[in-house]
Amino acid sequence: MRVVVVSHDLEAAEWLGSVLRSAGLSVVILPTPDPRSPELEISELLVADRDAAAALGSAGPAKRILLVPRGQTVDLATAMGGGFGDLIVVPSPEDDVLAKVARVLDHFLKPAPASGPSESQIAELTDVVERVVEALRSAGDGQRSDALRLAEGMLSVFSLLIDSHETGARRTPGHSRRTGAIVREAAKKLSLPDVEVGWLELAGRLQDLGLVVLDLPLGTSAPLELEIRRAMMRHPRISSDILAPLGPWGLPVAAIAGHHERPDGSGYPAGLKGDEVSLETQILGASDVYEALVSDRPWRRAEEPSAAIEALGRMGFAPDVVDAVRASGNAIGPGGRLVLPPETA
Secondary structure, eight states: OEEEEEOSOHHHHHHHHHHHHHTTOEEEEESSOOTTOHHHHHOSEEEEOHHHHHHHTTOSOSOEEEEEOTTOOOOHHHHHHTTOSEEEESSOOHHHHHHHHHHHHTTSOOOOOOOTTHHHHHHHHHHHHHHHHHHHHHOOTTTHHHHHHHHHHHHHHHHHHHHHHHHTTSOOTTHHHHHHHHHHHHHHHTTOOHHHHHHHHHHHHHTTHHHHHHTOOTTOSSOOOHHHHHHHTTHHHHHHHHHGGGGGGTOOHHHHHTTTOOTTTTOSSSOOOGGGSOHHHHHHHHHHHHHHHHSOBTTBOOOOHHHHHHHHHHTTOOHHHHHHHHHTGGGOSOOOOOOOOTTTO
16 A cells, blocks of 8 residues: 655654554655656555645545644645545544544545454443442442442453553553543643543543454554554444443543544544534543653654644644643643542442
């Protein structure tokens, strides 16, 4: 699979090229838009900024993604109207970038259908959560503390599974714990009630549980098939399905399902836009993006916090959410023990 990237912003082009190469794609970067370049004829995808795309006209692949470098703004509707299948903001989390490339190369493909043992794992884990919730619901006064310890123990096991997956397959150790810490502080700065803050922090810690079930080799430096990225798009829904029994108690299950949605419409799996992306979902998503960008990865160095905040703005996150995440940046650190919010207790 061959991709040609055309942009005068070489820093943005090189950043994108490194992400695409990590997925096993062949990438050619052209610093100037030359419609006669032979690379345009042999590539299957064109990624170009607005000026480069205008200079190229109809030359090159029909499948196109708009590159939005630092300091530029554009919305998805404008990109689609210009013949682009999607847009990529620089910088963005690598998983988001590659999911978009997968969609455009396969006609806006949906997440891969359920297959293999993962479905039975989802059912088993959901059953575990339901049983623990039932224990909480039916516990008498003398059993309440034991039921709470059981519930918190279950959530801690899930968190440890995520920790192990991030350290191994994803090579992003501590991502979910740090994301949960940012979510907690950002929610406080937005003056949300303490109980809601607690549930949101839990959501930030557990929203990638679906990646553990899928067990995909994400985040490594080895070549990855785009079909793997397609399967990866299922993980928000898997996480929310497993944790759904905790929804009536206060866990923001819909926000977990949408934590890769973006207010500019460029997210997944549903492509929600604007007000469709709730405040809770924005807090989870913005915290997740911020932590991913300001942390080192095996294939790239961390972005400066200012660049990460700038990227959040271009993805359409509400200004008050962006400001809360900016002010919570110093919360990045290991999260503490998982504890259910006080009203549950």
